[in-house]
Amino acid sequence: xxxxxxxxxxxxxxxxxxxxxxxxxxxxxxxxxxxxxxxxxxxxxxxxxxxxxxxxxxxxxxxxxxxxxxxxxxxxxxxxxxxxxxxxxxxxxxxxxxxxxxxxxxxxxxxxxxxxxxxxxxxxxxxxxxxxxxxxxxxxxxxxxxxxxxxxx
Amino acid sequence: xxxxxxxxxxxxxxxxxxxxxxxxxxxxxxxxxxxxxxxxxxxxxxxxxxxxxxxxxxxxxxxxxxxxxxxxxxxxxxxxxxxxxxxxxxxxxxxxxxxxxxxxxxxxxxxxxxxxxxxxxxxxxxxxxxxxxxxxxxxxxxxxxxxxxxxxx
DNA sequence: CTTTGTATTTAGAATAATTCCAACTATTGA
DNA sequence: TCAATAGTTGGAATTATTCTAAATACAAAG
Numbered sequence: 001x002x003x004x005x006x007x008x009x010x011x012x013x014x015x016x017x018x019x020x021x022x023x024x025x026x027x028x029x030x031x032x033x034x035x036x037x038x039x040x041x042x043x044x045x046x047x048x049x050x051x052x053x054x055x056x057x058x059x060x061x062x063x064x065x066x067x068x069x070x071x072x073x074x075x076x077x078x079x080x081x082x083x084x085x086x087x088x089x090x091x092x093x094x095x096x097x098x099x100x101x102x103x104x105x106x107x108x109x110x111x112x113x114x115x116x117x118x119x120x121x122x123x124x125x126x127x128x129x130x131x132x133x134x135x136x137x138x139x140x141x142x143x144x145x146x147x148x149x150x151x152x153x
Numbered sequence: 154x155x156x157x158x159x160x161x162x163x164x165x166x167x168x169x170x171x172x173x174x175x176x177x178x179x180x181x182x183x184x185x186x187x188x189x190x191x192x193x194x195x196x197x198x199x200x201x202x203x204x205x206x207x208x209x210x211x212x213x214x215x216x217x218x219x220x221x222x223x224x225x226x227x228x229x230x231x232x233x234x235x236x237x238x239x240x241x242x243x244x245x246x247x248x249x250x251x252x253x254x255x256x257x258x259x260x261x262x263x264x265x266x267x268x269x270x271x272x273x274x275x276x277x278x279x280x281x282x283x284x285x286x287x288x289x290x291x292x293x294x295x296x297x298x299x300x301x302x303x304x305x306x
Numbered sequence: 307c308t309t310t311g312t313a314t315t316t317a318g319a320a321t322a323a324t325t326c327c328a329a330c331t332a333t334t335g336a
Numbered sequence: 337t338c339a340a341t342a343g344t345t346g347g348a349a350t351t352a353t354t355c356t357a358a359a360t361a362c363a364a365a366g
Contacts (some may be wrong), residue, residue: 008187022333024343043323058345063324067342083355084323097278108274119262119285124292125250132272133284139277173361175313196352216353235324237352259336309359315364320355336337 015072021143029054030065034075034089040096040105080105080133095132101141108134168225180206183218187228187242193249193258195237233258233286248285254294261287 012031013023033049034041038086047062060143066087069075071142078086080098088096090107097106164183166176174180186202187194194202200215219240222228232237233251241249243260250259274280 020342021245022342024332026216027343056345059324060327060349061344064343077235079234081232082230082238083339085235095272097274097280100281106278108272108278110272117171119248119261119263119287119289121250122292124295124297125259125261125287126290127250127287128253128285128289131284131286133283133286134278134280134282136281137279139275142277142279157307174311177314177361209316213317213354214315217314252309285358307366309364309366311362311364315360316353316358321353323339323352324350325348327347329345331342333342334340336339 004097012074015074016068019068019072020067021072024065026050026054026057026061027065027068029057030062031069031074031079034069034087038085038088038090038107040078040088042086044084046087076129076131078105078133080135097134097136097138098109099138099141101134104138104140106138164177164225168227169221172221172225174221174225177218179203179207179210179214180218180221183215183242184222184227184242187222187240189258191241191243193231193239194240195239197237199240228276229282229284231258232285248287250287250291252291252294253288254290257291257293259291 012028012042014025016027017083029050029084030046033046033100037049043059043062043066046066047057047059050057050062064141066075070087073091074089076091078096080086080096081103083103086105093110095108095110097108098104099106123142165181169176169180176209182203183199185200196212196215196219199219200212202208203210207232219228220240223230223240226244227242229241231241231245231249233239233249234256236256240256241260246263248261248263250261251257252259272283
């Protein structure tokens with residue numbers, strides 16, 4: 001046994017190791033950025049935030065780290081529109097609400113009656129994860145729907 | 154009343170008109186392409202298919218038409234990965250199965266016990282549409298999961 | 307059936323998002 | 337310490353989408 005991981009990063013290190021990946025300073029940073037502000041940032045936003053304390057990190061590394069984190073099940077990709085993919089470190093069962101007006105994304109927790117696993121799949125399909133997203137108007141935009149695609153991306 | 158629409162395109166024309174949009178040859182074509190082969194094509198694929206019978210159609214028009222169709226509720230966007238958005242003319246309640254291995258997308262019909270509308274939303278959120286997507290292995294790829302992101306987009 | 311105003315299409319340029327590449331660095335195991 | 341491999345980096349390349357200005361098509365009004 002090794003026994004030399006920093007306690008705080010143990011889960012990260014273990015998860016990565018389980019996939020044959022190393023825990024690096026950059027991966028810790030990227031994961032940290034996601035945990036710190038859970039507003040479903042894009043790769044670009046993660047990049048900007050990570051740069052504050054790690055000025056030399058590159059975009060290629062951001063994508064590499066995000067892929068590693070997604071690959072080992074610590075982070076999920078969130079694709080809601082034609083814009084950039086967003087990243088979410090909340091791996092608990094929840095869904096995303098996407099405001100068609102302002103483009104904001106909110107986490108919505110599941111409640112009792114909803115059971116995604118009750119969806120019937122034809123023989124042979126092996127589900128790994130269910131994603132539920134809800135499109136509509138968020139409380140702030142409630143009264144003002146809209147035509148085109150003009151929410152800031 | 155007008156009464157001069159081609160019967161086959163009546164629903165298209167009406168839907169568009171309801172949003173102040175015209176029914177054009179290109180929009181009919183794009184919608185036709187989507188109805189003809191329901192394999193969730195990307196804008197690029199729609200473009201290539203439409204070009205067969207309409208060689209001068211441009212990519213900008215494809216996007217314009219797709220947006221018009223989405224805007225009037227005849228087509229929905231499907232975002233499942235970092236790749237291009239796909240388009241689906243099936244407006245009935247159904248979900249999408251995305252194969253993490255080969256990248257294929259399948260329509261999955263809802264069955265009785267699943268009711269997206271049972272998802273509880275906090276006050277103020279006005280849902281317009283629920284999207285459910287399932288990620289996993291399709292019957293053809295069932296035995297062979299995979300590491301990286303190498304499914305042809 | 308001409309005019310006029312507006313919607314739509316078009317090609318191509320511009321931008322945004324993501325991936326690829328080759329060189330450099332760090333880490334691990336022998 | 338050395339070799340092998342994984343990871344990082346900057347920048348180029350590619351892909352996806354949006355924007356723009358000019359040309360075209362249409363619909364309503366005269």
